[in-house]
Amino acid sequence: MEICCKFIRALLCYLPIIFTTLGGAMASHKVYPGYPSNSTVKVKQVYRTSYHFQPKKHWINDPNAPMYYKGYYHFFCQYNPKGAVWGNIVWAHSVSTDMINWKWLKPALTPSKWFDKYGCWSGSATILPGDKPVILYTGVIKENPEPGYQVQNYAIPTNYSDPYLQNWVKPNINNPILNPTQENVSSFRDPSTAWFINGYWKMLVGSRHNDRGIAYMYKSKDFVKWTRAKHPFHDKPGTGMWECPDFYPLSSPGVRNGLETYTLGKDHTKYVFKVSLDETRYDYYTIGEYDVVNERYHPDNITVDGWAGLRYDYGNLYASKTFFDPVKKRRILWGWCNESSTTEEDIAKGWAGIELIPRMVWLDPSGKQLLQWPIHELETLRGQKKNIRNMKLNKGDSMEIKGITAAQVDVDVSFTFSSLSKAEAYDRNWDKFPREDVAKDICGIKGATAQGGVGPFGILALASKNLEEYTPVFFRVFKTHVKTYKVLMCSDATLSSKNMNEYKPSFGGFVDVDLADKRLSLRSLIDHSVVESFGEGGKTVITSRVYPKLAVAGDAHLHVFNNGTETIVVEKLHAWSMKRALMN
Numbered sequence: 101m102e103i104c105c106k107f108i109r110a111l112l113c114y115l116p117i118i119f120t121t122l123g124g125a126m127a128s129h130k131v132y133p134g135y136p137s138n139s140t141v142k143v144k145q146v147y148r149t150s151y152h153f154q155p156k157k158h159w160i161n162d163p164n165a166p167m168y169y170k171g172y173y174h175f176f177c178q179y180n181p182k183g184a185v186w187g188n189i190v191w192a193h194s195v196s197t198d199m200i201n202w203k204w205l206k207p208a209l210t211p212s213k214w215f216d217k218y219g220c221w222s223g224s225a226t227i228l229p230g231d232k233p234v235i236l237y238t239g240v241i242k243e244n245p246e247p248g249y250q251v252q253n254y255a256i257p258t259n260y261s262d263p264y265l266q267n268w269v270k271p272n273i274n275n276p277i278l279n280p281t282q283e284n285v286s287s288f289r290d291p292s293t294a295w296f297i298n299g300y301w302k303m304l305v306g307s308r309h310n311d312r313g314i315a316y317m318y319k320s321k322d323f324v325k326w327t328r329a330k331h332p333f334h335d336k337p338g339t340g341m342w343e344c345p346d347f348y349p350l351s352s353p354g355v356r357n358g359l360e361t362y363t364l365g366k367d368h369t370k371y372v373f374k375v376s377l378d379e380t381r382y383d384y385y386t387i388g389e390y391d392v393v394n395e396r397y398h399p400d401n402i403t404v405d406g407w408a409g410l411r412y413d414y415g416n417l418y419a420s421k422t423f424f425d426p427v428k429k430r431r432i433l434w435g436w437c438n439e440s441s442t443t444e445e446d447i448a449k450g451w452a453g454i455e456l457i458p459r460m461v462w463l464d465p466s467g468k469q470l471l472q473w474p475i476h477e478l479e480t481l482r483g484q485k486k487n488i489r490n491m492k493l494n495k496g497d498s499m500e501i502k503g504i505t506a507a508q509v510d511v512d513v514s515f516t517f518s519s520l521s522k523a524e525a526y527d528r529n530w531d532k533f534p535r536e537d538v539a540k541d542i543c544g545i546k547g548a549t550a551q552g553g554v555g556p557f558g559i560l561a562l563a564s565k566n567l568e569e570y571t572p573v574f575f576r577v578f579k580t581h582v583k584t585y586k587v588l589m590c591s592d593a594t595l596s597s598k599n600m601n602e603y604k605p606s607f608g609g610f611v612d613v614d615l616a617d618k619r620l621s622l623r624s625l626i627d628h629s630v631v632e633s634f635g636e637g638g639k640t641v642i643t644s645r646v647y648p649k650l651a652v653a654g655d656a657h658l659h660v661f662n663n664g665t666e667t668i669v670v671e672k673l674h675a676w677s678m679k680r681a682l683m684n
């Protein structure tokens with residue numbers, strides 16, 4: 101039945117892609133009239149995270165303008181100060197010395213001028229010479245056409261001596277810096293961080309023309325008068341609106357140090373271009389080259405352009421943004437993780453949305469994809485530790501990891517096996533699934549309960565005592581008809597909770613690994629209602645939101661398991677109870 105439906109969906113996919121109109125509402129968020137201003141009386145603590153970024157209450161979404169300034173990391177995000185659903189958006193602002201413990205400041209930008217009267221939407225920071233930060237953001241000047249008439253503005257701090265940058269001004273002169281002329285006035289948003297090359301500042305703005313997603317490039321000598329480059333920087337038919345474009349240089353393969361954004365176009369050859377695709381609500385990137393002369397981006401042919409390609413996260417991550425940390429010379433990725441609960445549940449909780457743990461990103465030694473890893477500062481929250489070495493798991497075994505707080509834990513494990521001969525056959529019909537969903541669809545068919553050959557093996561996160569509820573995160577190895585191996589990683593929320601109303605997908609992604617050493621590693625950051633998992637050192641990352649009824653707080657358990665015929669050895673496991681971060 102399940103499989104049958106998937107095949108019908110796969111067949112439908114062969115028809116030309118038809119994009120649905122977005123039903124009138126704000127392109128990115130459903131609008132619930134009245135609700136955005138329902139104030140929260142009492143915030144429900146159950147499901148609140150203990151070490152992921154979130155405000156004391158209410159709704160957050162896109163990360164905005166992450167940067168470092170005079171000893172502090174600054175983080176801004178889209179925030180509804182009045183309620184737990186999208187609306188009344190302002191720029192929340194927090195500062196930190198480690199990106200883990202945060203101090204809440206007053207909002208940096210709120211609608212106050214004719215050029216942002218109906219909203220201060222997403223944007224980015226650029227550090228101008230002389231250590232002068234400037235924010236570029238989208239202002240909404242009219243409610244129509246829906247989701248609003250969009251322009252680009254700038255804001256600057258009023259006091260550069262204040263390391264908290266508590267006050268920002270939006271000068272009347274020169275704002276808006278960009279008015280749509282040929283661009284679609286209601287699909288024109290999310291200015292990127294700017295870079296400087298050959299005497300010009302350059303930046304990108306996301307847009308669309310019919311079903312063609314577009315990143316327009318603009319250039320300026322003085323940062324206030326901008327003109328559009330002749331061609332789009334990059335575009336692609338059939339992909340719909342491009343939100344939050346991000347573009348940055350990469351160091352050589354395997355080198356963890358990041359590069360300053362302003363060095364774009366200088367001495368290196370590889371770049372990342374990322375967009376958040378409104379139609380699918382995932383973030384996609386390609387690795388490619390920057391043609392400085394023609395002001396265009398060309399994805400390499402080893403990465404797939406067109407959104408069947410690479411994602412930062414195969415679960416809930418959207419509207420991400422990177423910045424260069426000049427202190428530790430690394431590029432850091434911030435991503436928004438929305439709730440999987442219903443709007444009614446969010447209103448009852450009094451909050452919605454978290455930001456994922458900031459991740460360091462760098463180019464994999466293969467040059468074919470990025471690697472991502474939680475910033476090392478997170479490790480300062482590690483407390484009570486549990487270690488396991490060389491423990492065998494036969495088919496059907498599951499072993500509890502005791503002595504840690506399983507609802508609030510960082511677990512890092514490597515699994516080994518002695519042979520690939522028992523790997524299940526990869527069903528060639530699966531390649532008929534829509535390409536961007538193949539891994540997810542296979543995870544849907546082959547869950548942890550479908551016994552296999554090499555795998556499924558992994559962890560059971562947020563498990564209730566008698567396994568009425570659990571969220572398995574696991575690997576499964578397939579052998580293809582041409583005798584190569586495919587490694588699938590799944591994070592399956594289907595059995596996470598008895599609650600029927602929530603969004604409980606089984607997310608999946610393939611892991612590009614050669615298996616020569618017959619070893620696979622998994623690190624999961626488990627935090628009450630989020631399971632953020634890094635497969636094989638950050639090659640494949642999947643985040644799930646889950647809301648167990650039984651496996652809460654002290655009643656949550658953590659297991660390792662194997663449901664394949666090949667014996668799996670837990671070579672090493674480290675699990676740390678996590679302390680609570682100082683959070684806003």
Ligand SMILES: *[C@@H]1O[C@H](CO)[C@@H](O)[C@H](O)[C@H]1NC(C)=O
Nearest residue numbers: 133134135137138139447448
């Ligand atoms: C929220 O506001 C709506 C419309 O103003 C009202 O009908 C509803 O009862 C409110 N809900 C809650 C949970 O307060």
Ligand SMILES: *[C@@H]1O[C@H](CO)[C@@H](O)[C@H](O)[C@H]1NC(C)=O
Nearest residue numbers: 258259260261262263264265
């Ligand atoms: C600017 O910030 C510095 C450092 O916080 C502070 O001492 C000074 O009073 C501020 N100046 C103004 C005009 O607010």
Ligand SMILES: *[C@@H]1O[C@H](CO)[C@@H](O)[C@H](O)[C@H]1NC(C)=O
Nearest residue numbers: 246247284286287308309310
């Ligand atoms: C312009 O954007 C709006 C809002 O997303 C969309 O409905 C419309 O189809 C777009 N028009 C074109 C020509 O792309």
Ligand SMILES: *[C@@H]1O[C@H](CO)[C@@H](O)[C@H](O)[C@H]1NC(C)=O
Nearest residue numbers: 388389398399400401402403
């Ligand atoms: C990909 O690009 C490389 C370098 O430009 C080229 O040598 C190779 O033939 C291309 N491969 C395909 C499949 O187009």
Ligand SMILES: *[C@@H]1O[C@H](CO)[C@@H](O)[C@H](O)[C@H]1NC(C)=O
Nearest residue numbers: 496498548549550551661663
């Ligand atoms: C392993 O497979 C068996 C048989 O399908 C199933 O009953 C059991 O729940 C599975 N274990 C896990 C951890 O899913």
Ligand SMILES: *[C@H]1O[C@@H](CO)[C@H](O)[C@@H](O)[C@@H]1NC(C)=O
Nearest residue numbers: 380381417418438439440603
């Ligand atoms: C997060 O929520 C789920 C369930 O409502 C939706 O299916 C996703 O589209 C949504 N993701 C984003 C980025 O809004």
